Amino acid sequence: MASFDEKIPDVPQPSTASTKESVKSPVIPDTFPKDEINTIPPDPEPANRAENSLPPIPVPLLKRRGLLAQATLIPEVENARAYSRPIKWILTWILSISTLIAPIGTSIFYPALHQVETDLHTTDTITNLSLAFYLLAMAIFPFWWANWAAAFGRRNVYLLSFSLGVVFAVLAAISKSIGMLIAMRLLSGGCSASVQAVGVATMTDLWEPHERGRAMGIFFLGPQLGPFLAPIIGGALADRWGWRSTMWFMVIIAAAMLMVLLLGLPETSSRQEKSWWRQTQDRLGDRNSISKFLIAARILILDPFASLYVLRYPVMLLPMLYLGIFTVFFYVLNISMEQTFAAPPYNFSTLIIGLCYIPSSLGYIVGSLIGGRWMDYVMLRSARKANRFDENGKPIVFPEDRVQENAILGGLIPVASLIWYGWSIQYKVFWLVPLIANFFTGFGIVVIVSMNITMLTEFLPGDVRPLSCSVLARNGLGCVGTVIGAPMLNSTLQNGWTFTIWAVVALACLPIIFILGVFGPRWRQSMPNQRPNT
Structure with missing residues (x-):
C-alpha cells in the first residue's frame, strides 16, 4: 500500500474536454456575465507545463519586476516552477513565516485585554x-x-x-484612546492580510498540483x-x-x-x-x-468585489461556509480561555494564560x-483507484480527490473535543483536561482549513477570486466569533452549552464533505473558465 512518504510521480493535469483543446481555449458558457469574464486572468499554464522540465532562466537584472527587485538575493526566473526544489522550499518558508503577522496580531492581544480595559x-x-x-x-x-x-x-x-x-503598528502602540486603537488595529489587520490573500497564488506559481498539498501544509x-x-509572547510582554x-x-516583527x-x-x-495595464487600456478604449x-x-477599487460572483457556484460556496464555521468557534474558544482561566478557581496570571x-x-x-501529505496521498490514491491514467501511465487528479477520510476525521474530531472542553471547564476540572481537548480541536481545524483552501484554488486555477472569498469567509465569520463570543459565554449558556451548540453546528456541516464527493465532479465541469488542475 502507498504511504504518505511515497514519491509521487509527475501528474498530468486533467480537463473536461480533450486536454489540448481545453488548454488552448477555455470553455466559457454564454450565460457567464460579461463583467465577470473581464475579471478572469489569462491562463499561463500551457507555457508553464512546457517549461517545467527546463532549467531556470534568470531574468536580467534590470528587467526584474517589482519594487527594488535588484535587491533580491534569489533572482527572478522566467518560470517560477523551474526553480530547484531547495529554492522552492526557501520561498515557501519565507511566505509561511510572513503569514505569522496576521495571527500574531490577533492572538498577542488576548492575554492583555484586561489591561487595555483598565488603561x-x-x-x-x-x-x-x-x-x-x-x-x-x-x-x-x-x-x-x-x-x-x-x-501590479x-x-x-x-x-x-x-x-x-x-x-x-506604531500608531496603535501610541494610541491614547480606545477609538484610535480600534482604528489603527483595523488598518493593521488590513495590511497583514496581504500574504493570506496573495501567498496562495505565489504557492500556485511555484508548485505542481501533486506537490502542492505538502507545500500548502508548510505554508x-x-x-x-x-x-x-x-499568547506566550503577549503574556510575557504584557x-x-x-x-x-x-x-x-508587532512593529519589530513587521519590520523584520x-x-x-x-x-x-x-x-x-x-x-x-x-x-x-494593456488589458485596462483595451477596456478604456478612446475615452x-x-x-x-x-x-x-x-x-x-470596486471591481475587486466582483470576486463575490464565485459564491454562486456550489463548489465555491460550500467549502467557504465550512471554513467560516470552523473559524467562528476558533475565536469563541480563544475568548473563553482568556476569560475562564483568569477567573476562580484557576486565577492564572497573564503569562500563564x-x-x-x-x-x-x-x-x-x-x-x-x-494534513498536507495526507491530502496528496488520498488524491493520488483516488486517481489509481479510478484507473485514471494518461498514455504515459501517469495518474490524472481532480480537486475533489482531496476530500476523503482526512476530511471526515478532520470534521468529526472538533465535534467531540469542543464538547469535551466546554463541559470540563464548565465544571472547573483540572486545567490540563480542557487543554488536551484543545489539541484535538486545533488538529481538526487545520486539516479542514488547509484541505478546503487548497481545493478552492484548484477548481479555478490561476484565478484570484477564490482566494479573496476564502479569506472573507474565514475572517468575516471570525469577526462574528469575536463579537458574539463574550456575550454567549457570559450568558446562561456559559462554556458548556456554548461549545455544545458549536459542536452541533460543526456536525451539521459535516454532510458538506459527502456532498462535494458526490456532486463535485459535475459541478466542477459546469463551472465557467474550466481549466486543467494546474
Whole structure:
C-alpha cells in the first residue's frame, strides 16, 4: 500500500474536454456575465507545463519586476516552477513565516485585554471590537490585495502592505484612546492580510498540483505558529511592560518580515501573462482623460468585489461556509480561555494564560505537517483507484480527490473535543483536561482549513477570486466569533452549552464533505473558465 512518504510521480493535469483543446481555449458558457469574464486572468499554464522540465532562466537584472527587485538575493526566473526544489522550499518558508503577522496580531492581544480595559477606561465588549475590526479588515482587504497583485505584481503588494503595516503598528502602540486603537488595529489587520490573500497564488506559481498539498501544509504552518507563539509572547510582554509592549513587538516583527521579503522573495507570476495595464487600456478604449481616470479607479477599487460572483457556484460556496464555521468557534474558544482561566478557581496570571494556548497551537502544527501529505496521498490514491491514467501511465487528479477520510476525521474530531472542553471547564476540572481537548480541536481545524483552501484554488486555477472569498469567509465569520463570543459565554449558556451548540453546528456541516464527493465532479465541469488542475 502507498504511504504518505511515497514519491509521487509527475501528474498530468486533467480537463473536461480533450486536454489540448481545453488548454488552448477555455470553455466559457454564454450565460457567464460579461463583467465577470473581464475579471478572469489569462491562463499561463500551457507555457508553464512546457517549461517545467527546463532549467531556470534568470531574468536580467534590470528587467526584474517589482519594487527594488535588484535587491533580491534569489533572482527572478522566467518560470517560477523551474526553480530547484531547495529554492522552492526557501520561498515557501519565507511566505509561511510572513503569514505569522496576521495571527500574531490577533492572538498577542488576548492575554492583555484586561489591561487595555483598565488603561483606556472601557469595557470588555468594546475592547473585543479591537479584535473584531482587525479581523473585519482581514476579511475585506484581500479583495484589493489579490486584484492589485494581479495588476501590479505580487512582490509590490507584499512590500507595500508590510511597509504600511509598520506605520499603523506604531500608531496603535501610541494610541491614547480606545477609538484610535480600534482604528489603527483595523488598518493593521488590513495590511497583514496581504500574504493570506496573495501567498496562495505565489504557492500556485511555484508548485505542481501533486506537490502542492505538502507545500500548502508548510505554508499554513505559519498561521498556526502564530496562535502558538503570540499568547506566550503577549503574556510575557504584557506582564512585564504592559499591553503597549505587545504593539511595539508587532512593529519589530513587521519590520523584520519586510526586510525578509525585500531581500528574499522575487516576483513569481508568469511573464507570459498580458500586462494589467494593456488589458485596462483595451477596456478604456478612446475615452477622454476624465473617463479613463474614473473607470480605472472603479477597476481598482470596486471591481475587486466582483470576486463575490464565485459564491454562486456550489463548489465555491460550500467549502467557504465550512471554513467560516470552523473559524467562528476558533475565536469563541480563544475568548473563553482568556476569560475562564483568569477567573476562580484557576486565577492564572497573564503569562500563564498565554502558555495555556500551547496545546491548541501544537494541534495546529501537527495538523499542518500531517494534513498536507495526507491530502496528496488520498488524491493520488483516488486517481489509481479510478484507473485514471494518461498514455504515459501517469495518474490524472481532480480537486475533489482531496476530500476523503482526512476530511471526515478532520470534521468529526472538533465535534467531540469542543464538547469535551466546554463541559470540563464548565465544571472547573483540572486545567490540563480542557487543554488536551484543545489539541484535538486545533488538529481538526487545520486539516479542514488547509484541505478546503487548497481545493478552492484548484477548481479555478490561476484565478484570484477564490482566494479573496476564502479569506472573507474565514475572517468575516471570525469577526462574528469575536463579537458574539463574550456575550454567549457570559450568558446562561456559559462554556458548556456554548461549545455544545458549536459542536452541533460543526456536525451539521459535516454532510458538506459527502456532498462535494458526490456532486463535485459535475459541478466542477459546469463551472465557467474550466481549466486543467494546474
